[in-house]
Amino acid sequence: MVTSRSVAALATATLYALAAFLASSCDLLSGDIFPSWLPYVEARADLAAAAAEAGIGTLRNLDTVEYASFTDPADGVDKSKILAYLRGLDGEALVAFEPAGMDIAMALKRGTDPLVGQVSGNIAATPEGFISGNLAFSAANLEAAPVLVPGGIVPGGILVTRSDPVEYFMMHTWYNDSILEYRLEIQKFDSAFSPLASASRRLDAEGSMMNLTKAQYFETAGSTDGLFRLLVETGPGTSVFSFADEAALLSSTPLLEDSSALRSGPFPMGNNGGWLTADGIVTMNRDSETYINLYAYDWTALEATPTDRLQITGDTEAYRIMSFDPSGSWWYLHDQLTQHLFALRTWW
Amino acid sequence: MSMQTGRARSLILLAAAFLGAAAARVEAQAGGNTAAVVVARYPEAAASFAGTLVAAMIRELGDSGFSPASAYVGTLDASLPDSELAGAALAESKVRWAAVVRCSLDNRRVLWRLSVYDALDGALVASDARAAFAGLSALPLMDESATLVAQAAAALRSRTAPGAPIEYRIRFSSPDDGAAVAFGGGSSSRLIGTITEGGLVAPYAAFESAVPIVATASKDGYWPRAYAFEPGLADEPVTLPALMPRTRHSLSAGTAFGRLVGLAADYRYHIASDSVFLRAGDQAWFQVAAGGGSRATLHDELRLGLGAYLFLPRPSRFRIAAGSGLSGIASFVQSDAGPGGLYFDLSLDAVWISYEWHWPKMAVFIEQRSAYSFGIDAGLLRRGWWEAGHAPMLLTAGAMIKW
Secondary structure: OOOHHHHHHHHHHHHHHHHHHHHHOOOOOOOOOOOOOHHHEEEEEEHHHHHHHHOOOOEEEEEEEEEEOOEOOOOOOEOOEEEEEEEEOOEEEEEEEOOOOOOEEEEEEOOOOOOOOOOOOOEEEOOOEEEEOOEEEEOOOOOOOOEEOOOOOOOOOEEEEEEOOEEEEEEEEEEEOOOOEEEEEEEEEOOOOOEEEEEEEOOOOOOOOEEEEEEEEEOOOOOOOOEEEEEEEEOOEEEEEEEOOHHHHOOOOOHHHOOOEEEEEEEOOOOOOEEEEOOEEEEEEEOOOEEEEEEOOOOOOOOOOOOEEEEEOOOHHHEEEEEEOOOOOEEEEEEOOOOEEEEEEOOO | OOOOOOOOOEEEEEEEOOOOOOOOHHHHHOOOOOOEEEEEEOOHHHHHHHHHHHHHHHHHHHHOOOOOOEEOOOOOOOOOOHHHHHHHHHHHHOOOEEEEEEEEEEOOEEEEEEEEEEOOOOOEEEEEEEEEEOOOOHHHHHHHHHHHHHHHHHHOOOOOOOOOEOOOOOEEEOOOOOOEEEEOOHHHOEEEEEOEOOEEEOOOOOOEOOOOEEEEEEOOOEEOEEEEEOOOOOOOOEEOOOOEEOOOEEEEEEEEOOOOOEEEEEEEEEEEOOOEEEEEEEEEEEEOOOOOOOOOEEEEEEEEEEEEEEOOOOOOOEEEEEEEEEEEEEEEEOOOOOOOEEEEEEEEEEEEEEEEEEOOOEEEEEEEEEEEEOOOOOOOOOOEEOOEOOEOOEEEEEEEEEO
8 A cells, every 4th residue: 555654755765866976977067968169169060971983982090180271262262171091891992071061072092093093091181282192183173183193292291381482391200220310301392292301300319219109290380481390209298399491400410309399299199199279289198088189289398288278078988089180279179980971160 | 448338338539650759640642651559448248348349459450561650549439430439549648640440339239340541641541340249250351340440541542632623614725616615535535615815714613622533525527636634723724735637638847958059848648637648749959069061960859658647646746657659750960062951850758757846827847867778770869868968868948737
């Protein structure tokens, strides 16, 4: 028999259970079923559909995503593209997406269309468009035949572009096992990819371990000289070396002994890499909670503290950050379970 | 043992006490199970039969759970009624139970009566009177008589003193004008009147104070409700709780944790009043973020389902409802440069549980739900169970009106 007393006891027990449930769920008051970063999403691309359109079969992996900014001087139209390099069961492909809506602008399977060269996951923006592998594409007309770049982007290398005048700086690190030294090789090319200058640099006099993970040229308003920034992994940690001009970049002085190289860091990087933007360095840190942190270049404290950060909730293991646009406006996130690529606005 | 010869019949008085020691009358009410006192008075001619009765009574009281009884030692007037004899013996010995044995001879017959009184209120709790041929054949009958009386007394060993009857007409107050009120419940109830202008004065009934009684209120369109109360010695109105209407429709509004910038509305149609219902609901909310580049994402969820109230009586204040259904969520993601994105997620509203506190016309609730997304291509959710932040279930709170 149910009595009013038993009803009251059940009500009390239920309220206690609810209170305990509320107290034990710290994110209960803020969490919803949708990803926390959804308000930053600009557009979404279906990579499986892109792979099908490129003719590479079932998508296996997304290697690279880069943003190539370009405004056509002929008509003033923004013809920027989001470039993704896809690896499928039946081949690999370079796919260009329109930034607005992420519709597919071009899908080029490696080794089929232009017989002059090969696209690859080494992608870099250029003043005229972008380079993938050893092919340079014009953003003004993607249907135009790409131009062969002699040597292309060195595997594992990074191509840095300067637009005024148009010059390229190819950088990569390697280990010279005959003299047991790590080296950073920098080669300067003109707009036709003719070599102009080069430099070989070490981290210190001993040639200690270093690995160049990102490099970028940032124009400085009102000056012909911009900043070259290099994100370098070293034994003590990951640091950014900034050079005020080309001469400082091409010096042969070891990085740690170069008074013209401004060093920032080390930054906590984890295993997820980092990205150089005009607003700072971005890293992703997975711990009990997952955050994307923005660090300023000119921090002065002993330990870098993020100036801004964004928490990623949900099944974060399946989320992979592909890149941050150097301008600091966009970033790209790959949901590996649904094979969707999201273009997002930055939160700072 | 003493004897009084003033009358032609014999008298034996037994008093069996529950007390650890001779105790005051009030203390005796608490009960006990200790020694008894036996006093016997009888004419010499009936002495042998009286002795048998006294011995049987002492023995049977002990066997029935009373502490060993003993004879009352004192002088009493055998002409007094048994109740007064018992009262005098109880007052003097300060025990709880007294057994009075009367035995006499009438020609060749022996007559006897055994009675047990309770000191609590002087009540006769067991009695047996018999007559038999004054010979050996009477002895088994005397044993049987003592057994019956002792067992009957033992059955009432834990009795309490009845309260005094109330001296007023019970007055009821209720917000339900027109409700019929009856004493008792079910087919044995007795209708006493109808609530008029918020009150009802019941016909006089000699209920004892502090003894629970039940009044049942009923009204068309409402669930009948029984209410137990204990009338006091003073005349104070009894407030009957409001009757719960039989619900056919309800409409609720609320919001969900994590969806605080939004509103949820839900309609229920009760196929069976306060039991089984269909529901249709819509919830719209903005998902916002604090960062500078964020643009509020608009979500709108449509829910259809079937639910039922579980476990508790339908007119209960506190109720638990559960059910399942389907959920469709349309999401509009704003874009700076493009047209934005419109997405649609379809989910199985696998189980929802609503904890509700009801008043006659409204209720408040907290609802937990666990849903499974089908992960369709047009949607934003992956295939799998919903996860709200780090919590496995989504919580919604709100209020509903009922009619």
